Amino acid sequence: MSDLQRRRFLIGAGVVGATVALSACTSNAAPGASGANVAAAAGDNAAAGAAVTIGFSAPAADHGWIAAIANNAAAQAKQYPDVTFEAVNPTNDVTQQIAAVQTLINKKVSALVILPNDGSQLTSVGRAAMQAGIPVINLDRVFDTPLAYRTWIGGDNYGMGVSAGTYIGEQLKARGVTNPVIGEIAGIDNLPLTQSRSKGFSDALASFGYKVGPRQAADFTAQGGQRVTANLMQAAPKLDALWNHDDDQGIGVLAAIKQANRSEFFMVGGAGSANAMRDIKADNTVLKATVTYAPTMASSAVSLARLVAQNRGMGDLVEKEVPTSITLASATVTKENVDTYLPLGFES
Amino acid sequence: MSEHQVTTAPAADERSRVEAAGAAPRPSALHRLLDSGAGRNLGLVAVLVILAVVGVGTADTFATASNLLTILTSASIIGVITVGVTFVIIGGGIDLSVGKLMALASVWATTVATQSFGPVVMILCALLVGMGGGLVNGLLIAYGRIVPFIVTLAMLISAQGLAERISGRRSQIVTDPTIGAIATTRLLGIPLLVFVFAAVVAVGWVVLNRTTFGRRTFAIGGNAEAARLAGLDVRRHTVLLYVVSGLCCGIAAIMIASLTTTGSSTHGTLYELDAIAAVIIGGTLLTGGRGTLIGSILGVLVFTTITNLFVLNNLDTDVQNIAKGVIIVIAVLIQIRARRTSP
Numbered sequence: 001m002s003d004l005q006r007r008r009f010l011i012g013a014g015v016v017g018a019t020v021a022l023s024a025c026t027s028n029a030a031p032g033a034s035g036a037n038v039a040a041a042a043g044d045n046a047a048a049g050a051a052v053t054i055g056f057s058a059p060a061a062d063h064g065w066i067a068a069i070a071n072n073a074a075a076q077a078k079q080y081p082d083v084t085f086e087a088v089n090p091t092n093d094v095t096q097q098i099a100a101v102q103t104l105i106n107k108k109v110s111a112l113v114i115l116p117n118d119g120s121q122l123t124s125v126g127r128a129a130m131q132a133g134i135p136v137i138n139l140d141r142v143f144d145t146p147l148a149y150r151t152w153i154g155g156d157n158y159g160m161g162v163s164a165g166t167y168i169g170e171q172l173k174a175r176g177v178t179n180p181v182i183g184e185i186a187g188i189d190n191l192p193l194t195q196s197r198s199k200g201f202s203d204a205l206a207s208f209g210y211k212v213g214p215r216q217a218a219d220f221t222a223q224g225g226q227r228v229t230a231n232l233m234q235a236a237p238k239l240d241a242l243w244n245h246d247d248d249q250g251i252g253v254l255a256a257i258k259q260a261n262r263s264e265f266f267m268v269g270g271a272g273s274a275n276a277m278r279d280i281k282a283d284n285t286v287l288k289a290t291v292t293y294a295p296t297m298a299s300s301a302v303s304l305a306r307l308v309a310q311n312r313g314m315g316d317l318v319e320k321e322v323p324t325s326i327t328l329a330s331a332t333v334t335k336e337n338v339d340t341y342l343p344l345g346f347e348s
Numbered sequence: 349m350s351e352h353q354v355t356t357a358p359a360a361d362e363r364s365r366v367e368a369a370g371a372a373p374r375p376s377a378l379h380r381l382l383d384s385g386a387g388r389n390l391g392l393v394a395v396l397v398i399l400a401v402v403g404v405g406t407a408d409t410f411a412t413a414s415n416l417l418t419i420l421t422s423a424s425i426i427g428v429i430t431v432g433v434t435f436v437i438i439g440g441g442i443d444l445s446v447g448k449l450m451a452l453a454s455v456w457a458t459t460v461a462t463q464s465f466g467p468v469v470m471i472l473c474a475l476l477v478g479m480g481g482g483l484v485n486g487l488l489i490a491y492g493r494i495v496p497f498i499v500t501l502a503m504l505i506s507a508q509g510l511a512e513r514i515s516g517r518r519s520q521i522v523t524d525p526t527i528g529a530i531a532t533t534r535l536l537g538i539p540l541l542v543f544v545f546a547a548v549v550a551v552g553w554v555v556l557n558r559t560t561f562g563r564r565t566f567a568i569g570g571n572a573e574a575a576r577l578a579g580l581d582v583r584r585h586t587v588l589l590y591v592v593s594g595l596c597c598g599i600a601a602i603m604i605a606s607l608t609t610t611g612s613s614t615h616g617t618l619y620e621l622d623a624i625a626a627v628i629i630g631g632t633l634l635t636g637g638r639g640t641l642i643g644s645i646l647g648v649l650v651f652t653t654i655t656n657l658f659v660l661n662n663l664d665t666d667v668q669n670i671a672k673g674v675i676i677v678i679a680v681l682i683q684i685r686a687r688r689t690s691p
Contacts, residue, residue, distance in 0.1 A: 015483075018476050025473050026514045027461035061517035062614060189665060217665050221614040222519050226607055230422060231659035234415040235407070248519055252608040259532050259539070259607070260418075275521065348519045348610075 037068075037296045037344050038075045039303065049310035053084040054302060055104035057097055058115040058139070060090040063220060063248040065271055068295035068346030069115060069139075076299035083306050094121045101125045105132050110309035111150075113301045115139040123148045137305045139298060146324065150308055153301050153326040155293040157193045160330040161200025163291040164268045167332050168241045169208035171266065171288075180240035181213045183265075185228060185253055187245045189217035197245055197270070213239075218249045225252030230260065239265035247273035247290060248348050254285055262286070272333060274345030281338045289334045295346050297328055389631055391682030392646040395675060399653045407660035415656070417539060421531075423652040424545035425450075425603045426622055427645060431552040432596030433623040434644040438556070439589040440569035440636030441496040445485060445503035446597050447619030451612065452507040453477040453601030458520040458611030467526035474605070475598035481507060482594020486587030504620065511613035519610040530606035541603055548599060553641050565589065569636030625672075626651060629679040650675060 054077060061067035070090060077085035086109060088100035094117050104112060105128060112129050116122035119141040126148030129136050138149035146152075172180050184201060187194045194217070202212050214236045218224035225244070233256065244253045247269045257267070269276045269290030279287045304322055307313070313320045333341045403410035429446050436443045456462065457474035481503060488499045522528050533540040556562040564585050567575040576582045605611050626647030632639025651672060658668045 015480075018480070022456070022473060022476055022480070025456060025462040025465075025469075026459055028459045028514065028516065028520070064518050067517055214659075214662050216659055216662070221617075222608040222610040222612055223604065223615050223617075227422060227655070228659065230418050231656050234409055234412075234418050234656070235660040235662065237409060251519055251521065251610050255531065255607060255609040259421075260414075348521065 037072050037294075037346075038079050038299055040079065045303075045307060045312065045315045048080075048082045049306075049312060051082050051084070052110035052306060052309040053086055053107075054305045054309065055101075055107070055109035055112045055134075056085065056087040056114075056302070057101050057104065057112070058087075058090055058298075059097070059117045060092045062092070064273055064346050064348040065246075065248065065293075065295050069298040072295055073113060073298040073302050076302040080306055082310075083302075085302075092117060094118055098122060098125045101129065105129050105134060108132075109134060111135045111137065111305040113137045113139055113298070113305050115298070116141050116143070119143050135305070135308045137301045137308065139301045151304055151322055151324050151326065153297055153304060154328065155297060156327050156330050157196035157293070158200040159327075160270060160291050160293050161197040161202075162204040163200075163330045163332045164243045164270065165201045165204025165208075167268055167289050167291070167334075168243060169205055169210060172210065172240060173208060177240055180210060181236055181238060182210060183232060183236055183239050183242040184212050184215040185225065185232065185242065185244040185249070186215065186217040187220045187249070194245065201243060218246075218252075220246050220249050222249060222252035222255075225249030226256045227252075229253045229256035233257065233260040233262055241265055242267045242286075243270070244268070245270040247271045247276040250276055250287070251348060254279070254287060257286055272331075272341065272345055273348050274342065275348045277333060277338050277342050277345040280333060280335055281342070283335055289332055292331045292333060292341065292344075294328065294344055296344055300326075300328075389640065389643045389646050391679045391685075392629060392631075392643065392650060394682060395650050395679050396646065396653065399650065399657060403653070403657050403660070407657070410657070410660060413537075415660075417537075417542065419649070419652050419656050420542045420545070421539050421607075422655065423648050424541040425600045425607065426619060426626070426652070427545050427648045428548045428596050428600045428603065429616075429619055430623045430626045430644045430648050431548050431641065432593035433620075434627050434630075434632060434639060434641050435552070435556065435565060436496075436589050436593045437624070437627050437632050437634065438569045438636055438639045439565045439586065440572060441489065441586065441589060442500065442624070442634075443485065443590065443593045444497065444500040444620045445481065445507060446593060446623055447616030448504045448507040448511065448613075449478055449481040449594060449597040449616075450601045450604065450619065451615040451617075452481065452511040452514075453598050454605045454611040454615050455511040455515045455520060455613055456611075457601060458522055458605055459514060460520075463522070463524050467524050470524060470527055470605075471602050474601040475595060478594040478596070478598025478601060479591050480594070481597065482590040482592070483587065485594070486590030489590065490583035490586040508613060515611065515613050517613060519612045519614075522605050522609045522611065527602065527606050528609055530602070531609075541607065544599070544603060548596065549641065549645055556641055561585075561588075566637060569633075569638075571637070622648075622651060625676055629676050647679075650679070 056073050058070055059066055074085060077083045091097050097117050112134055114136060123144040126136050126143045135150035138152040140154035142152055143149050186198055205211060214232055216228045216232055218228045242265055244250045250269045263286055266288040267286045269287055272290050272292035272294055276290045279285050308322050314322055409415050433443055433446060453474040456477045457470045462470055462473050485499055485503050488494050489496050530540055564580055568582050568585055572582050604615050627644045630643025630647040654671055
C-alpha cells in the first residue's frame with residue numbers, strides 16, 4: 001500500500017467507524033414513559049355499542065402539545081373494543097390535510113375527529129364530510145361555520161389568560177404589592193389564540209387594578225423563549241410576576257432566567273406540560289404554577305365521536321344526544337394540587 | 349489571471365496580489381483607513397453606533413454591563429455559525445443547511461442514549477454530526493458537481509426531517525449537568541459562551557487571513573478555474589470548506605443545547621438567512637473571493653442589538669423584522685458610498 005492509499009483507507013475506516021458509533025446514539029427510549037392520557041370506559045357509556053370506525057386527522061407535531069394530541073386520541077380509541085381507529089398521516093400542509101380527510105370521507109368512516117392546521121382553510125372539507133353524512137368532531141381550532149361540524153370541543157384561550165391573571169393578581173394582593181411589574185411572554189402574536197390569551201390575562205389583571213408591563217412574543221420554541229427572556233430580563237431589572245403562555249417554550253424561558261441569576265419574582269406557565277408540573281412540584285425554580293390547556297381534549301374528542309356515531313348521549317346528561325359545543329375549563333396547577341394533574345401532563 | 353504561472357507556491361498570494369493592485373493608486377492615509385477592514389465595515393460601525401445612541405437614549409438599562417453581555421451571549425450562537433458561512437461564501441459557495449444541521453446535531457447529541465454516555469460523548473457527537481453533514485454537502489458539490497444552493501437546500505430539508513425523526517418532534521431536555529452548566533458558567537464575570545464565540549472568531553480570523561488555507565479560500569472564491577490551473581486541488585478544498593461550516597454548526601449545537609437546555613428540531617429555523625444576511629452586510633461578496641470575517645461578526649452584532657433594543661423598549665416583533673430589513677439596505681448603501689468615495 002502506498003502512503004496515499006493507506007491514508008485514504010484510514011480516513012475511510014474512520015468515517016465508517018464514526019457513523020456506526022453515531023447511529024448508536026439515536027435511541028430515545030425514555031425510561032418508563034408512556035405519556036398518553038385516557039379515560040377508562042365507565043358508566044352507561046361504557047357498554048359496547050355498534051362497531052364504528054373513527055377517522056382522525058391532525059397537524060404533524062412540532063412540539064409536545066401536538067404530539068400528545070395524536071397519542072391521546074389513539075390511546076383513547078384503544079379503550080373501546082367497538083372502535084376501529086383510522087389515523088391519516090399527520091401533515092403541516094393544508095392541502096395535504098384536505099386530501100387526507102377526503103380519503104377518510106371516501107372510506108365512509110362512521111365519524112371524523114379533525115384538528116385542522118387552519119380552521120378557516122379546512123371548513124369546506126368539514127362541510128363535505130357532514131354533507132356525506134359523516135359527523136365531524138372539530139377539535140380545538142374552530143371551523144368557520146357550525147355547518148362544518150357536529151360537535152366542537154376545545155380549550156379556552158381567554159379563560160387560560162384569566163386563570164393566569166387571577167392567580168398572579170391574588171398572589172400579589174396577598175403579598176400587599178403595590179404597582180407590581182408584571183411581565184408576559186406570549187406565543188406567536190398574530191395567532192387569534194395568543195390574542196385571546198393576552199386579552200384574558202390583561203382583563204383579569206385589570207380587576208385587581210394591575211396592568212401588564214413588559215410584554216414580548218416568542219414562537220412556541222425553547223430557543224425563542226430563551227432569546228426573548230434573556231433580553232426581557234435586561235428590560236426589567238426587577239419583576240414581580242411573569243406569565244409565559246406555553247410550557248414548551250417555557251423550558252427556554254426558565255433557562256434564560258437561571259442564566260440571568262434572577263429569582264425575585266414568580267412565574268406562571270401555560271398548557272400544563274409534565275415537565276413544568278415536575279418543576280412546580282419540586283419547587284426549586286421561579287415556576288410556581290401553570291394554567292392548563294390540556295391535550296386530553298383529543299381523548300375526549302374520540303369518546304364523543306364514538307357516542308355520536310353510535311347515536312348515544314352523554315351518560316350523566318339527560319339529553320339523548322351529545323352537545324354541539326364543549327369548552328374545557330383552564331385549571332390552575334400549583335404545588336398544592338399538582339399531584340392530581342401530573343398524570344394529565346404531557347411530555348415536552 | 350490567466351498569466352498566473354504554476355509555481356512552487358501556487359496561487360497562495362492571490363488575495364494579496366488583488367489587494368495590492370487595488371491599493372496602488374490610493375496613497376493617502378484616509379484612503380488606506382477606508383480600505384482597511386474597519387473602513388470597509390464603516391457602514392456597519394456607523395449603524396452600531398447609531399443603535400447604541402438610540403439604546404442609551406431610550407432605555408436606561410441599555411448601557412449596563414449585564415445588558416451588553418446579554419447581547420454578546422445572544423450573538424454567540426448565530427455568530428459561530430456565521431464564521432462557517434463566511435468561509436463558504438468567500439470560497440464561492442453558499443450553505444443553506446446551517447440552521448437545521450445545528451438542530452440535527454443538537455438533537456443527536458441530546459438523545460437519551462447519547463446523554464447516557466456523558467458530556468464528552470455529547471460534544472463529540474454534535475461535532476461529528478455537524479462535520480458529517482458538511483462532508484456530505486462538500487462531496488456532493490465538489491465531486492457530484494451539483495450546485496451548492498441545491499445540495500445545501502436538500503441538506504436543510506433532510507436534516508430537518510432526520511431531526512424530527514430522531515426526536516419524535518419533542519424538545520429533548522438536557523439532563524447532563526455539565527452541558528447545562530456551559531451557559532451558566534462565567535469566567536471573570538463574562539459568560540463562557542462569549543469566550544467560545546470569541547475563540548471561534550479568533551481561530552477563524554487567523555485561518556482566513558494568516559494561513560495557506562485562507563489564501564486558497566480567497567483564490568478559489570475569486571476564480572476557481574484560475575485556482576485550478578494554478579495547481580490548487582479545488583475540489584478537496586471545497587469539501588473542506590463545507591466541513592468547516594459543519595464543524596461550526598456542531599459547536600453551535602452544543603451552545604444552543606446548553607443555552608435552551610434542550611435539543612430540538614425547531615432550533616435554528618431561518619438561521620441560514622440570518623447568517624447569510626450578516627455575511628452580506630458585512631461586505632462579503634455573495635459571488636465569493638472577497639470579504640472579511642470581522643464584517644460578518646459586526647453584521648451579527650447589529651442584528652442582535654436590534655432585537656435587544658426592541659425588547660428593552662417593549663416593541664412588537666413584527667416591527668423588529670421591518671427594522672432589520674431597512675437596516676440591511678442602509679448598511680449596504682453606506683458601504684457602497686464609502687467605497688465609491690475612497691478611490
